[in-house]
Amino acid sequence: DTEVTQTPKHLVMGMTNKKSLKCEQHMGHRAMYWYKQKAKKPPELMFVYSYEKLSINESVPSRFSPECPNSSLLNLHLHALQPEDSALYLCASSQKAANTGELFFGEGSRLTVL
Amino acid sequence: DQQVKQNSPSLSVQEGRISILNCDYTNSMFDYFLWYKKYPAEGPTFLISISSIKDKNEDGRFTVFLNKSAKHLSLHIVPSQPGDSAVYFCAATIDSNYQLIWGAGTKLIIKP
Numbered sequence: 001d002t003e004v005t006q007t008p009k010h011l012v013m014g015m016t017n018k019k020s021l022k023c024e025q026h027m028g029h030r031a032m033y034w035y036k037q038k039a040k041k042p043p044e045l046m047f048v049y050s051y052e053k054l055s056i057n058e059s060v061p062s063r064f065s066p067e068c069p070n071s072s073l074l075n076l077h078l079h080a081l082q083p084e085d086s087a088l089y090l091c092a093s094s095q096k097a098a099n100t101g102e103l104f105f106g107e108g109s110r111l112t113v114l
Numbered sequence: 115d116q117q118v119k120q121n122s123p124s125l126s127v128q129e130g131r132i133s134i135l136n137c138d139y140t141n142s143m144f145d146y147f148l149w150y151k152k153y154p155a156e157g158p159t160f161l162i163s164i165s166s167i168k169d170k171n172e173d174g175r176f177t178v179f180l181n182k183s184a185k186h187l188s189l190h191i192v193p194s195q196p197g198d199s200a201v202y203f204c205a206a207t208i209d210s211n212y213q214l215i216w217g218a219g220t221k222l223i224i225k226p
Contacts, residue, residue, distance in 0.1 A: 004157075031212060042203055042216030043158065056212055090157045094212075101148045101207040101214050105157030 003027050006091050006106035013081065014114050021076040021109045023091030032074040033103065034066060035090040043090055049074060081113045117141045118206050120217035128225050133191040135220050137204030140185065144206040144215070147180060149189045152201045152219070161202075162189070191222075199224045 004025045013019050023032065031050045035043035048056035049068040063085075065077040074091055088110050092103040119138045127133045135149070145166055150158035164171040164178045164187075171178050177190045191198055204217040 033212070040219070042205075042219055043214075045213060048212040050212065088155070092157070099145075099207045099212050099214075101146045101163060101205060102160050103158075103214070105159065108155070108157050110155070 004091055004093055004104050004106035006089075006109050008109060009107065010110045010112075012112045012114065013078065015081060015083075017081075018077070018079045020078065021089055021091075021111070023074040023076075023106060024072055025091075025093040025104070026072060027093060027095065027104065028071075029093035029095050029104070030071060031094045032068065033092040033094070034064075034074065034076050035092060035105075037088045037090055037108070047076075078111075081111075083113050086111055086113045116218075118204055118215050118217040120202075120204055120220050122220050123218070124221040124223065126223045126225060127194050129196060130193045133189075133194045133198065133222055133224070135189040135191075135202050135204075135222065137187040137189075137217055138185060139187065139206055141206070141208065141215075142182070142185065144208050146207045147178070147187050148205045148207075148214070149176075149178060150203045150205060151198075152203060158203060194222075194224045196224050196226060198222060 007022045034046040037043045046060045047066045052068045063080050067075040088108040090108045091106045148163040149161040151161050152158040162176045179188045201219045201221050203219045205214045
């Protein structure tokens with residue numbers, strides 16, 4: 001069982017839809033991440049929240065909008081996506097403020113944009 | 115410019131034998147090196163890490179070796195088991211930044 005929970009596991013949306021991906025962790029971690037992963041590629045970092053503040057935004061298009069309501073929750077709001085945005089979206093968290101690289105990943109949300 | 119390279123896209127090993135996965139890097143400023151394991155349609159799982167000041171770290175069947183002069187990292191799995199079949203990613207951290215620099219991954223297949 002993963003300790004980082006992502007919902008939904010699968011999402012199909014049209015290019016004009018607005019949807020959200022949700023992530024929750026109860027490990028008391030203070031850093032949370034959104035990654036995007038395409039088939040046969042490593043994960044690509046999108047956003048990092050540290051102590052509920054956005055600390056890294058990897059020049060992600062504005063059609064992706066992150067939100068961190070509290071230290072346990074991280075959302076990714078999706079609007080006007082393109083078919084090339086179809087991918088596995090991974091949420092992760094980490095315990096240490098200093099980056100030792102040990103991330104706990106959720107199982108991912110498989111997004112298909114039609 | 116790929117700072118972390120995994121040159122073998124796939125590796126096939128007999129069950130019970132040793133699996134050796136390799137990783138090369140170019141940036142001598144990396145702080146930590148890590149190995150993640152990924153099954154299809156799941157998130158990566160942290161496996162083992164090593165600080166740049168060490169040359170070996172062992173955890174059960176998994177051992178990571180770091181050769182700083184060669185800028186080379188390897189993961190040894192002994193003995194290999196069918197459940198080890200997965201994609202293995204090498205990754206590195208730098209400057210206490212939250213970024214992980216990932217390799218392209220190596221698909222390990224354990225044959226019965």
